[in-house]
Amino acid sequence: MVKTKGALTIVDLQNDFMPGGALGVIEGDDVVPVANRYIEMFRAAGLPIYATRDWHPAETKHFQQYGGVWPPHCVQNTPGAQFHPDLKLPPETIIVSKGMDPTQDSYSCFDAHEADGTAMAESLRRRGVGHLYIGGLATDYCVRSSVLSAVQEGFEVTVLLDACRGVNLRPHDSEKAIEDMVRAGAKILTIERMLE
Secondary structure: OOOOEEEEEEEOOEHHHOOOOOOOOOOHHHHHHHHHHHHHHHHHOOOOEEEEEEOEOOOOOOEHHHOOOEOOOOEOOOHHHOEOOOOOOOOOOEEEEEOOOOOOOOOOHHHOEOOOOOEHHHHHHHOOEEEEEEEEEOHHHHHHHHHHHHHHOOOEEEEEEEEEEOOOOOOOHHHHHHHHHHHHOOEEEOHHHHHO
16 A cells, blocks of 8 residues: 655644634643644654645734624734744745635635645645645634545545644534544544654
């Protein structure tokens, strides 16, 4: 059996999603050191590392004052949109941005593009990637949406459970999101199990 080439995808570890940020996720900063361990492992293996970011315009239907669900967050070129300062992204990290279209919510990393406009799916396929390992924020929104999109696009997917935290607008949203992802065909993994 041919082993599929993997890539790490770190979802939205940005200041505004950290505790005290504009849309802070409880314990969101606990994910950063775990993400750094995964980054080290994938870098040592010579595998691609992707980091997604919300990169919203100041006016977007995503925000409450324009009809959306969320307070303003991760507005382009603001401190809140920057990656967490302790996140150790190597220079070769592929940064993909989403949420730039003011008419779309764009939760999935498959809505994201490289700086030159290359869509995420095309970027992965160009690099021969067939298996995504996904962690980040938030379990019940951008991680869930990214995982479900990846499965739909034909990728194998593993959710890095210890590198995820949820918003939980409603109780148990994150648990339900994990069930949805597993039902869709995603596997679940933690760093301890990966090291075994």
